Amino acid sequence: MSSQQANLHPMLNIAVKAARAAGAIINRASLDLDALKVNTKAPNDFVTEVDHAAEQAIIETLLGAYPDHGILAEETGRTHGAKHSEFIWIIDPLDGTTNFIHGLPMYCVSIALTHRGVVQQAVVYDPTRNDLFYATKGRGAFLNDKRLRVSKRTRLSDSLVGTGFPYRRGDNPKRYLKMFEAVMTEVAGVRRPGAAALDLCYVAAGYYDAFFETGLQPWDVAAGSLIITEAGGLIGNFTGESDFLHQREVLAGSPKIYGQMVPILAPFTRVIKEEERAVAEEKQATAAEVVAKAAEPAKKRGPVRLKKGEADAA
Template sequence: MDRDLEGLLARTREAVAAAGERVRADFASPQGVRRKGRIDLVTATDMAVEAELKERLAAIVPDAVFLAEETAAATGLSGLTWIIDPVDGTTNFAHGFPFACTSVALYDGPEPLLGCVGAPLLDRFFWAGRGLGAWCNGQRLAVSQVAAPVDALVATGFPYAIRENLDEILADLRVMLAETQGIRRPGSAALDLCFVAAGHFDAFYEIGLHAWDVAAGLLLITEAGGTVTGYRPDGPYILGARRILATNGRLHQAMLQLLGE
């Protein structure tokens, strides 16, 4: 891809930051909250932010297509693709819990080029570019150095199809609660991945995520020195795969073993 990646990243950051102003403005009184599944919510903010981002991002890379949570017609990646989650953590947002963010990534086929995760309600803005490192609020990020599960703070999440996956979720949770320092479930996979990149979490695992949940966070973790794979079975993580494990790298094999590899 013969483009100025730093320039693209700067313009993408501006677009995501502008979208974050809408998230911040709507937070006190979310509008148009409705269900798109049994426990899966969408708000007017999701729709408005997605539409705004598509307009702004189309001006940055006119030849890219879109894979966006609220309007995705397909999930495959071919050529340049903007991957958008307008409000990751919509349930948090709708309930007034500020662990929510906007996630945008640009991929060239299966390869990530850049990613931005804006969390205006937490005053955090994360970004990464391929070969340019991972950053938050101007500070370069690096994963933790924790090497043993007993010292690890681990994040996870639960899919909306929780009834269908309850046995697997509880089996993994039982192991993790017994073998790690602690488990956290804040409710935004995009931010969980950012927090692994920043060294606040040492590992993250989850089932049933979509490409838009993780696209930006994957690049942040690898640029910060971490490792991302699948588990059960282990192997390279492909966007949209059923299971994802992201760690600081030093913990990875131990986490794979705990998760049944």
Template sequence: MQPMLNIAVRAARSAGDLILRSTDNIGHLQVDQKGKNDFASEVDRKSEREIINIIRAAYPDHAILAEESGAHKGNEFVWIIDPLDGTTNFLHGFPQYAVSIALKVKGRLEVGVIYDPLRDELFTARRGGGAMLNNRRIRVTRQSGMKGALIGTGFPFKTAAHLDAYVGMFKAITTDSAGIRRAGSAALDLAYVAAGRLDGFWEIGLMEWDMAAGVLLIKEAGGVVTDFSFNDKYIESGNLIAGNPKMHQIMYQLIEPHVTQSLR
């Protein structure tokens, strides 16, 4: 899988360069609203085209699932692309966004890349090959309790349907933790769990392209990822808990009492 990881890295860096070149022109960008609090800029679309062109040049028969252009037919190799995770942050000049690319083969994640162009931080993972940050091995934290833990999250901002459940989860976790951070890019939050910058993370309503690369990073860094029912259906449900094994267990125990039937 190393050649495919190399292609993912090349595509992520190229898209990141394109994003950086656009930061001085944010006020003049064309922005479309896809749904409530859900935006796409022309930079999202250009970044996605750049990634797809690089992948297609190397692997023309591979399938693609991309946030902006949807599913592109191909074989059992599926590239999962979020060309700019944290678009709202980008449009406001808030410095927390990234490119996320994953490769799934016959339903199993094999390669994951998350690139933060502002900090030039490249998070990479291969199944069975560990997780890296700029070619240095990374691991999840050894935090063993909520006291002193720093936890990441994302608000369910696209719909109010699960807001009450989320508030209950938030209260349960914030009571004893050192703090909760909501930075606005799930891909980077997951990468930060893998790198030991966050002790855990949870969110409601993610899409596959938001989480695919980050999930592989966390698993290869020694962490655990499940849905709210302690199963592996997070891709299907969009609901995710992640952390080192101990913190994941603690977070699950705190979150589970607030999980409604529609979130299972």
């Protein structure tokens, strides 16, 4: 352990221990991917026994140290830990499962601790490179022993921007392609490695100048959000507001580039909200139809008439 890592906040120290335990499980499994059991949560959304084993190791480590804390984990939700604690650990045991399944070495473990909804501690661990990104609120962000700072580029045309492609059922690829084109024509390059938590850390490290994606969950962005802000960056939704954790859209970047990305992405946030509202209304309408149809036959049938034999038996 480095001198910097020896002085970590006690809660962050436990998170690092949990992340490394999960990373060890992931690295062992990566040596024999043919033996891996893969299940499908939804089309193009995979989960492996490694996700579950890594998550279990993290939860056991965290609750072993802090049994009165709550847990929000990707694979098991809120089934572990205290239900009403002010301290909530937000966990993604293996962000980039599809990459992992294919042997593409771009995936990570993400662990964040929130207190009353504010992220206080964050760890993102890349087990293939043994890279540990971490931050404590107010104390800066680090990669291993090195202090992180976002990039100093000021022109959008010089910028390298990370993103994530839509892949779930219900996502709108046509809308995304318009958004992609709007960004692509203004920047030097766009990249899509496939692990959002790691992408956010790459913004903090200055590898990217910005990152944007839709459809993300709290466990994808919680840890990375603190690492970015502690590295001097900004993170929010497409209209530049700080309410992003449950918005399913995120934009992050160095302050100068972030400010230039907001006008490009802001028009798309309204479209996203309208689509989500339309889907919700369609579901409500479908549910109402089902209820109406269930009641319909009883009205049409009228009173039940027994056949002669049935009447005699009655």
